Amino acid sequence: MHTTLINAAKAAFQSAFQSEPEHIFLSPGRINIIGEHVDYNDGYVLPAAIDKYICFAVKKQQDSETCTFFAADLNESFSFNISEKQSPVGQMWVNYLLGVVDAIQESGKTVGGLQIAFSSTIPMGSGLSSSAALECGFAYILNILFDLQFSKKEIALIGQKAEHTFAGVQCGIMDQFASVFGKENKVMMLDCNSLEHQYYDAQLNGYSLVLFDSCVKHTHLTSGYNDRRKDVEVGKEIIKSHYPGILNFRQVTEEILTELKEDMGDLAYKRCLYLVKEIKRVEEAVKALSENNPEYLGRLMTETHTGLSQEYEVSCNEIDFLVEEALKEESVLGARMMGGGFGGCSINLVKEDQADRISRNIEEKYRKAFGIDMKVYKINISEGIKEYTDNEFII
Ligand code: ADP
Ligand code: MG
Numbered sequence: 001m002h003t004t005l006i007n008a009a010k011a012a013f014q015s016a017f018q019s020e021p022e023h024i025f026l027s028p029g030r031i032n033i034i035g036e037h038v039d040y041n042d043g044y045v046l047p048a049a050i051d052k053y054i055c056f057a058v059k060k061q062q063d064s065e066t067c068t069f070f071a072a073d074l075n076e077s078f079s080f081n082i083s084e085k086q087s088p089v090g091q092m093w094v095n096y097l098l099g100v101v102d103a104i105q106e107s108g109k110t111v112g113g114l115q116i117a118f119s120s121t122i123p124m125g126s127g128l129s130s131s132a133a134l135e136c137g138f139a140y141i142l143n144i145l146f147d148l149q150f151s152k153k154e155i156a157l158i159g160q161k162a163e164h165t166f167a168g169v170q171c172g173i174m175d176q177f178a179s180v181f182g183k184e185n186k187v188m189m190l191d192c193n194s195l196e197h198q199y200y201d202a203q204l205n206g207y208s209l210v211l212f213d214s215c216v217k218h219t220h221l222t223s224g225y226n227d228r229r230k231d232v233e234v235g236k237e238i239i240k241s242h243y244p245g246i247l248n249f250r251q252v253t254e255e256i257l258t259e260l261k262e263d264m265g266d267l268a269y270k271r272c273l274y275l276v277k278e279i280k281r282v283e284e285a286v287k288a289l290s291e292n293n294p295e296y297l298g299r300l301m302t303e304t305h306t307g308l309s310q311e312y313e314v315s316c317n318e319i320d321f322l323v324e325e326a327l328k329e330e331s332v333l334g335a336r337m338m339g340g341g342f343g344g345c346s347i348n349l350v351k352e353d354q355a356d357r358i359s360r361n362i363e364e365k366y367r368k369a370f371g372i373d374m375k376v377y378k379i380n381i382s383e384g385i386k387e388y389t390d391n392e393f394i395i
Contacts, residue, residue, distance in 0.1 A: 002026065005055045006388065012072035013057035013117035019055035021117070023145070024388045027137025028053050030121035030129045030178035031209060031347060031379060032338055033297075034304055035282040039172035039192045041232060041275050042248035043050050044282045046189055047174050048202065049182020051382040054120040054133045060145050061113030069097060072119040082111055083132040088166045088331035096135040099162025104142060107158075109212070111146045123375070126193030126213050127339030131167065131386075132175035140180070140385045152384075153195065158179045174253065182384035189286050200289045202381050207294045207333060208352045210359060212326070213375035214318040214366075217343035224314060225340060228271060235268035252276050253293055274311035278304060298333025298349045305346075318370055322346045325362045345377070 006024055028049040036046035049108045061067075067082040071093055080086070080390045085105070086098040104111060114137075122130040136159035143150045156176035161267040163169045163176075177190055177197065238260055239246055246252060247317040254276060261269045281300045288297040305323050309315040315323075316367070319337045323346050326335040331351035338347040350358055359376040 001053070002053065002388075005053060005119060008056040008072065008119045009055040009117055012070055012119055013059070013115070016020055016070035016072075016077065016117050017059065017068075019059065019115075021059050021115075022228060023056075023058040023141070025056040025058065025137055025141050025385065026053040026388050027133040027140065027385045028179055028182055028382055029133050029310075030175060030182065030197075031177075031381075032174065032209070033187055033209070033347070034278075034285045034301055034336075034339070035334075036278065036304060036308055037172045037228070037314065037340075038249075038275055038278050038282070039228070041279075042193055042250055043275065043279045044189050044191055045174045046187050046282055047178035048187040048381040049178050049384050050379040051129070052120075052122045052128060052377070052379065054118055054122060055132065056116055056118045056137055056139050056141060058141055058145070059115045061115060064113030066113045067101075068115050069094070070117040072117055073124075081121055082113060086166075088168075092167070093134070095166040096162055097138050099164075099166025100139045100142070100158055102166065102201055103158040103161040104139070104148065107150075109146075110147045111142050111148070112360070114141075114145070115127040116141070121332065123213065125217065126215075126342035126375075128377075129175040129179065129210075131163060131169070131352045132159055132171075132179045135162045136176050136179045137385055142321065143387050144387065152180050155385075178384075180384050182382060184383050185381050187289065187381065189282070200286060202289065203292050204294050204349070205292060206352055206379050207298075207349050208348045208355060209379055209381075210348045210355050211338070211345045211377040211379060212322045212348065212359070212366075213345045213364060213377065214316075214322060215246055215372055215374055216316070216318050216370075217318055219342075228312065228314065231268050232275065234270035238263050238268070239272070249275050270313075272309045274307045277311075294333055294349060301334030301336045301349060302327060308337050308341065312341075316342050317344065318366075318372070319346055321369055322362065322366060322374070325365055326350075326358070329354070329358050329361075 029052045065083045068079040139158045159176040186195045189306040190197040323335045331354035333349040335348040
């Protein structure tokens with residue numbers, strides 16, 4: 001189980017530090033089944049941790065304040081004094097780790113020296129949340145090895161804070177929550193306002209989740225993210241001015257939006273319409289899972305894609321193509337863009353025994369259309385961050 005990755009991390013540790021690691025930790029990436037762009041808009045999301053991990057090989061350094069990292073996949077190292085005040089550095093990957101140290105220092109707790117080598121099967125920057133796996137994995141390690149007594153929720157929040165302050169990414173809390181709280185074969189419904197969450201069985205009746213990585217990221221479009229936030233704010237203000245009792249998007253109906261459409265203008269209306277429908281879709285998706293109804297779940301995922309593409313307008317040609325092609329297949333129950341948008345992965349609910357054939361078919365069409373080799377990730381829903389020892393997880 002994950003032997004190749006664990007061996008790679010151990011070998012990296014041995015070559016970087018000429019000794020054996022004392023601990024192995026696995027920190028997973030995540031998918032989000034449905035609930036896109038609602039994490040910062042009063043919504044619920046439905047994420048799950050997956051069997052793609054950053055594996056950390058770790059040794060505590062007694063009587064030392066030096067922390068040394070070896071990022072095996074980048075072949076880069078970084079060393080710093082873990083007791084000193086930190087500030088962001090030029091090596092981007094280091095900032096996720098320094099941000100964690102900074103957040104822990106702010107809480108008034110003390111940590112000591114470490115040697116860490118890490119290697120990963122989570123593709124970087126594809127929307128599977130390698131960044132949360134990195135920052136939360138490290139926070140989890142410090143928590144265990146220095147007995148800091150943080151709760152899992154605090155670990156997720158430390159990870160988010162690190163990303164905000166040191167990496168400069170104003171992310172929501174979903175990625176960190178999924179990486180820390182994931183459970184095998186369960187998806188979680190996370191209320192992004194209260195952080196309450198419930199687990200649901202991921203019974204997919206012979207269907208599986210397959211990701212198609214478009215291998216594009218239109219960064220010139222990502223300013224669109226801030227524009228979306230502005231459009232939504234405009235809409236929200238108008239709703240509040242007519243309905244002062246409404247505090248968040250959960251209370252808004254499509255009827256209210258239709259009534260206020262002229263006031264809002266077309267853009268704000270479309271953005272808000274997407275959000276209101278998406279919040280409802282997540283609630284329906286939970287029903288679909290509870291009722292063992294993957295067909296309905298698939299339909300909801302596809303509706304989300306239509307909304308993301310036409311109402312929220314955060315898709316791109318490559319992802320629209322992957323979704324359209326997938327939906328031409330009878331054995332695909334649903335497909336949608338996953339993540340922030342403008343590239344990254346699509347997530348597809350595909351009949352298990354057809355997944356290879358369909359993936360190959362779409363791979364070929366994508367290459368013909370865009371001249372790009374896409375990647376296919378078959379994933380299983382798995383446990384959150386864990387220490388791993390002698391082929392067993394320690395909780
Ligand atoms: P995502 O979280 O969707 O994968 P992000 O852009 O949020 O994408 O985070 C990716 C960044 O996280 C990388 O650019 C790198 O700085 C850091 N990172 C992730 N995985 C690794 C790794 N295996 N080695 C070094 N840095 C990593
Ligand atoms: Mg990220």
